Amino acid sequence: MTETARWPEPDGRPLRVGIVCPYSFDAPGGVQFHVRDLAEALMAKGHSVEVLVAADEDTPIEPYMTSAGGAIAFKYNGSVARMRFGPVAAAKVRRWLVAGEFDVLHLHEPITPSLSMLALWIASGPIVGTFHTSMTRSRALQVAYPFVRPALEKIAARIAVSEDARRTLIEHLGGDAVVIPNGVYVEPFERAEADPRWVGTPEAPTIAFLGRLDEPRKGLGVLTSAIPAILAEIPGARFLVAGKGDDGKAAAIAALGDQAAAVEFLGPITDDEKAALLSSVDVYCAPQTGGESFGIVLVEAMSAGAAVVASDLGAFRRVLEEGEAGVLFRTGDGADLARTMVATLRDAPLRERVRAAASVAVRRYDWSVVTDEVLTVYEMALAASHATVRVADDPREQRRALRALRREGGTR
Structure with missing residues (x-):
């Protein structure tokens, strides 16, 4: 990939957007549906979108989605979340990023041990993070934070889906985010x-x-x-x-x-x-x-x-x-x-x-409103990054973080 800026000029040339979903489509919930609907709303406006998900071989997914393989169940935020993580998943994330040549990379829940976290470690450039979670205390976030803090600095623009999610982000991770709600048709x-x-x-x-x-x-x-x-x-x-x-x-x-x-x-x-x-x-x-x-x-x-x-x-x-x-x-x-x-x-x-x-x-x-707000955040990320999405040449840092998370019980 090159580092030549190629985001849309005032003529409105479409973007190539890569979206990573943290949770498996084997048992879809609110975040998965949000990712699906956002992708389709962006495509309806003429943009090119590819989505990386976790899904078993027999799980039906949309044509614009790529599966990184099956998921493992984790207890998270009072629920059981199915996520894909580990070195094999990291290799699949890397290949997807290289092939995609994205203008913008949009990661959902980038600090959960998931495909989103792996993509955050691997990629750089115009990266947008959306934070969905609302909680008062989280051992998972406390464990993960020291290992994801350097990577969080790579996120050029942050979105929180509600004031509650924004408060969780501020209290656990620092920094701020623009509030853009989940969309509905x-x-x-x-x-x-x-x-x-x-x-x-x-x-x-x-x-x-x-x-x-x-x-x-x-x-x-x-x-x-x-x-x-x-x-x-x-x-x-x-x-x-x-x-x-x-x-x-x-x-x-x-x-x-x-x-x-x-x-x-x-x-x-x-x-x-x-x-x-x-x-x-x-x-x-x-x-x-x-x-x-x-x-x-x-x-x-x-x-x-x-x-x-x-x-x-x-x-x-x-x-x-x-x-x-x-x-x-x-x-x-x-x-x-x-x-x-x-x-x-x-x-x-x-x-x-x-x-x-x-x-x-x-x-x-309505998605007609929400999509325009998300595109405004993409413009902010593009303006801040001055490059397309690219892949880090040295994966040693992500391997060290994976080993550290395992020692702390953050993954298996």
């Missing part, structure tokens, strides 16, 4: 048609929950604890639960006993089914207990016209404009969720007010 949710199976009535309203059922922080247990009190006031209420997790499903059924008949477990659903579900229900419930830096599903529900009832996490309060675009309850408090849900279901004018406010608020998160 608002229109497909707005025009999604309701599914008669999921449409409620005044006597039998429908409440939806989407999330990984086995992860306590997603809050299915909080919703489960509230269901008996909700049914005591509104006996016909129906709860539609979508997502993977046989253990979480079994625990919910056991906790509810006979009242489990009011809950329909839909299992994993497609994007189209999700849009239809959110367009059909009276209320979308977001009972998460922590570890949320944004809340993309809230914006999807708001776009689809569902009234949102959510825990009062900082990230959720900001998305719901402190209760103007949704209804908040005390985080982790099943009794307060039950009271709030019953009041919301009985108050049609309240639901209409928050839906109207939400329909305006979601415009801030």
Whole structure:
């Protein structure tokens, strides 16, 4: 690769963008969907995009994605994240970077032990880092920081997906970031048609929950604890639960006993089914207990016209404009969720007010807005770097860091 600057002049010549996703597409979540949608939004504007991901051989991925191989499960931020790391992965990252000849390299979660961290060690030039994580304390970050600190200086521009993620970055790593939220394609949710199976009535309203059922922080247990009190006031209420997790499903059924008949477990659903579900229900419930830096599903529900009832996490309060675009309850408090849900279901004018406010608020998160903001950050990185993305000639530093992380238990 050369070091000759070749970023777009005022004529707007398209960029070659390389994006690295830290988490595996074997079990995709919010970050993976964000990476996918950002890539497609950039391509829709005429840019060339390639994405490096972790994925098993039988996992379907998009044509513009390259798999660096299967992933290993790590406990991270109250969840289990599947990531690809180690010397073999580093060699694949290097080959992808050499072949890509990118103008800009965009790394998501560059300080997790993942493909993103490897790319940060290996590459230099116009590098943008997006930070998604929100947490108060992190042993993983404490362990990793001494080994990634020199590499962090190579990031020319930083993005945080929320104020919570920005605060985590500042407190754990220093420096700052521009806040650009996760994007949503608002229109497909707005025009999604309701599914008669999921449409409620005044006597039998429908409440939806989407999330990984086995992860306590997603809050299915909080919703489960509230269901008996909700049914005591509104006996016909129906709860539609979508997502993977046989253990979480079994625990919910056991906790509810006979009242489990009011809950329909839909299992994993497609994007189209999700849009239809959110367009059909009276209320979308977001009972998460922590570890949320944004809340993309809230914006999807708001776009689809569902009234949102959510825990009062900082990230959720900001998305719901402190209760103007949704209804908040005390985080982790099943009794307060039950009271709030019953009041919301009985108050049609309240639901209409928050839906109207939400329909305006979601415009801030549409990809048409978010993509332009990301491109502005790319311009900042290009202006600061004066070169294309290139690969370091000496891999000894990354090998030393890999060995150090292993000694500290950061990888295996």
